Amino acid sequence: MLFSSRLKTLGRSNSPSRVRVWLQFTSSISSLKVAWRKDVNLDQAIENDKQWRLCARVLKEVLNEPGQVIPLRYLEKRRERMRLPTTIKAFLAKNPGLFDTYLDRIKPKTEPVPFICASHRLQRFLDEEKRINLENEPLIVAKLCKLLMMSKDKVVSADKLVHVKREFGFPSDFMESLVPKYPEYFRIVGGPGEGKSFLELVSWKPEFAKSVIEQRAEEESRLTGIRARPSFDVKLPPGFFLKKEMREWVRDWMELPYISPYDDASELDQASREMEKRTVGVFHELLSLSLFKRIPVPILGKFCEDYRFSNAFSTAFTRHSGIFYLSLKGGIQTAVLREAYKDDKLVDRDPLIEIKDRFVELLAEGHRERAEQLRLRREVVQKDMEMMALRNHERDFQECGEQLQKVEDLDSW
Structure with missing residues (x-):
């Protein structure tokens, strides 16, 4: 009855197209289709971040290892998972300054193999990252509260939150280093194990809502x-x-x-x-x-x-x-x-993007060093080629002189 009266009202006050639109609402919103159209600028925004995100995946893989070191050949086996298009050796050559390489044994009495670890330059960046996170801790806490406040039961799986930490700028160890510092906001419930631990909102914050x-x-x-x-x-x-x-x-x-x-x-x-x-x-x-x-x-x-x-x-x-x-x-x-x-x-940059900016600067510094090394190598090769050309020219001149002398000797004879 309510539906019929509503339809009559629409029929009197709206055009047939408006009636059809309202009927679409009552049936299925998801059935309303809009053609997808490519946006070159927004696609380019994603493309702009491609290189540093690739480097960040490799960095994450190394830093998650015990002692933050890993045999180079082990990292090579994880290339597909990291979606790395080049070999690890080629990646290290293209991005100098990220890691140091050294020889060590995987097991006692085995032959030493190449390992990689964070370089001193990368360690300085990691210290800078901690500083930026500490300065923006209130912002991070507010974000985490907001994610819980929007959820259905004001509680979200800890695994899910860890999975999106980089999307929202949360520190890698925020569940251990940040959450326990704010018992007035957060409580960890459940037990250890995948999918069994949850982060719960302790108190509602009107200023965050x-x-x-x-x-x-x-x-x-x-x-x-x-x-x-x-x-x-x-x-x-x-x-x-x-x-x-x-x-x-x-x-x-x-x-x-x-x-x-x-x-x-x-x-x-x-x-x-x-x-x-x-x-x-x-x-x-x-x-x-x-x-x-x-x-x-x-x-x-x-x-x-x-x-x-x-x-x-x-x-x-x-x-x-x-x-x-x-x-x-x-x-x-x-x-x-x-x-x-x-x-x-x-348009409006999140303060935590400063971490990305520092990482990009670190990569750029390494790229400049690599470009300088390549320039010096090219200069050495160019000089070698010029010296070879000069020696060849001198030899050709000497041979021409010898031939000329033979001709003159024949003429005089």
């Missing part, structure tokens, strides 16, 4: 003196057009009240447009909290149960192409927050 969108609306209200409504910043890329029905759908959807990702969503129907509004809000907040305002979709998929995402959650990124971009760069789907970038550069 404001999304980026809500903070932006409050700031706008403060500056203008006019109450601003929290809303998404929608900006379709150049040349991107939505079909008429989809434009109407987006317009109606945008008119729905904003639902904070920190609000209780337990009463919302999973297939409702209100739940879609809340889910997009959660995605927006998660991407906003991440270091580079982008997260691989498979990583987000690990949190479906924690944040009540549907199984088809990734379609929201193309359905809301004015808010997100779904990159396919590198053979993996990555959700990118559109408003966070201008061309291929981040």
Whole structure:
């Protein structure tokens, strides 16, 4: 009866296309399709980070070893897992200054083999990383609280959080070094073992329960003196057009009240447009909290149960192409927050990105040294070639002189 009366009302006050849009809401939001369109600038933003991320994977592999050393041949066997396109020896030659190589025995009475360990230069970077993390500890704690506050039960698997530590800029050992320092915020529950340990929120922090969108609306209200409504910043890329029905759908959807990702969503129907509004809000907040305002979709998929995402959650990124971009760069789907970038550069940089900047400087220093070494080698080779050419020229001149002398001797005879 309610459905029939609603349909009659729509029939009187709206066009047939609006009725069809509303019917789509009642059937399946995930059935609404928007064509994917490549964004060259946002793909380039991911490509820009390719080299240092590759080096970071190798670094992580070495630092996770006991004593932070590993036989070179063992590391070579892990190339496929690290997605390293070159041999370890070639990688070390291209990135000098990261590691030192030395000979040692794997077992007593065996022949010494090459090992690698962190160089002195890399150790200085690791010390700098600790300093930056310590200076930004309040930010890291706030991020961790927010991740728990958005979750369904205010508790998330410790393994999942460890898996996304680099996406949000958490220190490698944050579960051991950071969490115990804040018992007023966090509690570890469960037992040891994979999937059995969980991080639980101890107390709700109202100051953390404001999304980026809500903070932006409050700031706008403060500056203008006019109450601003929290809303998404929608900006379709150049040349991107939505079909008429989809434009109407987006317009109606945008008119729905904003639902904070920190609000209780337990009463919302999973297939409702209100739940879609809340889910997009959660995605927006998660991407906003991440270091580079982008997260691989498979990583987000690990949190479906924690944040009540549907199984088809990734379609929201193309359905809301004015808010997100779904990159396919590198053979993996990555959700990118559109408003966070201008061309291929981040607009608002997370303070923890300073760690990445220091690492890139370390790599650049090694690359400059390698370029200088190659230049000196080329100069030596060039000089050798010039000396050889000079000697050959002198020999040819001498041979010509000898031939000329023979001719003159024959003439005189």
